[in-house]
Amino acid sequence: MIRTRSLLADGSRLRRLAPLALPTTWGAVAVAWKYGCPLARQPGLPMRIATSVVFLTVGLGMVLGVRHGLARELARARAVAAATQQALLRPLPARLDGLALAAGQLSASRGASVGGDLYEAVATPYGVRLVIGDVRGHGLPALGAVVAVLGSFREAAHDEPELAGVLQRLERALERHLRERAREEHPARAGAEPEHPAAEEFVTLLLVEVRPDGRLTVLNCGHPGPYRLGKRAERLAIGDPLPPLGVLPLPAGIVPYTAARLLPGETLVLHTDGAEEARDRRGRFFALDAALAGAPGEAPAALVRRVHAELLHHTGGRLADDVALLVVRNDRVRVPAQPAEPGLRRPRPAPSSHR
Structure with missing residues (x-):
């Protein structure tokens, strides 16, 4: 050998x-x-x-x-x-359990096609589960955390009946990765101070579960909230955020937000903070809400391409942070109410006779 x-x-x-x-x-x-x-x-x-x-x-x-x-x-x-890009952020299927999907990423590192943003979507017995996250920093140093979180999500999403259980699995996977990084970068082993201290690494994360009836279950770990596109573009309420993974331990009782719905024909746009924090030469932020407001009924793949093109035009091709978008449109057909069977119809009252 x-x-x-x-x-x-x-x-x-x-x-x-x-x-x-x-x-x-x-x-x-x-x-x-x-x-x-x-x-x-x-x-x-x-x-x-x-x-x-x-x-x-x-x-x-x-x-x-x-x-x-x-x-x-x-x-x-x-x-x-x-090849690394295909393995980490593999292309999402165009359709998944009645949902139309598309995703894409722009890396801020010159010459790199991968960065510190992550996303995935899988169909499970509990509904379609989505994840989007942002590792502190960008480029190659962030790939280890991306691998740890995505690998854990792809297994836990199928195994855990509750979304809180998925999040706890992701936290444990990231903790193992950070411990291994800390051992590798320890001055006693490396002979110098670590260039990227693992103690400063954390991940903001958004977990979403789309039930067959369109009901959403959401867990937010310090991540920007998604947009829902229907008759208008609106920031979706997702409750109080949890701390980012790797900063503080998750609380014992994790209660997801379950008051939102994604009706047939509506679109959900998940994004990383690089989309809203991108600036032009004058220091003006990119208006993501305005870009999404003009997208009623737009196909997810076309929406991702258009927003990416507008971002690059706004910044002149000079991104300060990675940008990831995950777009989901509910293409499920709403079943209309069925009439009662003839044998179960209530008899009409007989008309009264007047002499």
Whole structure:
């Protein structure tokens, strides 16, 4: 096994050095010609020009070889990032138990396709369960917490009959991740102070359960509330928030908010705070509520694309924080009231006769 790994590492190094083989050979030939050929040492302008051309060609070849190697490494890194994106924030199904869904993320890290925002939707025996969250910070350092929370949600959403049980599972998963990070970053092990102290890492989170009748069950851990789009766009009331995960322990008795509903034809928009805190060059915040107000009946995928485009236009493409959107539209058909069976109809009173 060790020999196999060594051979693979040697092969990888040879592939990286392959673009430099030809320029290096040309350089060796040029040096040998310069110092080993009597003709090259003859004085005169034509011979100096020829020598300069030879060395310029060698230098240009080496630069192009290095550039080609870097381009290949960048393409490989982007492919790995795309695969990571697919594994972490996998594309949601277009429909899920009568609901139309779409989601998307914009990363604030230049050249990165993943960040500190997370989202997921799964159909369970208890209803369609949604999660959206925001890890403190963005970019690659936040990926560990994203993996811990999403992995736990994808299991707990099917196992726990109550949404409070799902949230408690997420808290335990994040605590395990933070303990492991703290051990890895401890000065006694790393030899220096940690660059990203795990003690300062936390996750804001919003858990939503959509029942078959459209009733919503919501748990909010310091996360921005969602918008409900019907005849108008309105911020949905979701009760008092709990503390973000990783800041304080959750209380013993967790009571979700259950007074809201998502009627057929209405849309629920979950988002991270980067959507409302994005600023333009003048420091003006992005008006997310105004962008959503003009979206009655808009398909979830089209809404995500349009809001992302308006965000990038507002900020000039310079996002200060990651932005994630999760849009759910209730496409379930409302069943009209059925008339009573003929045998159960109440008899009409006989008309009174007047003489």
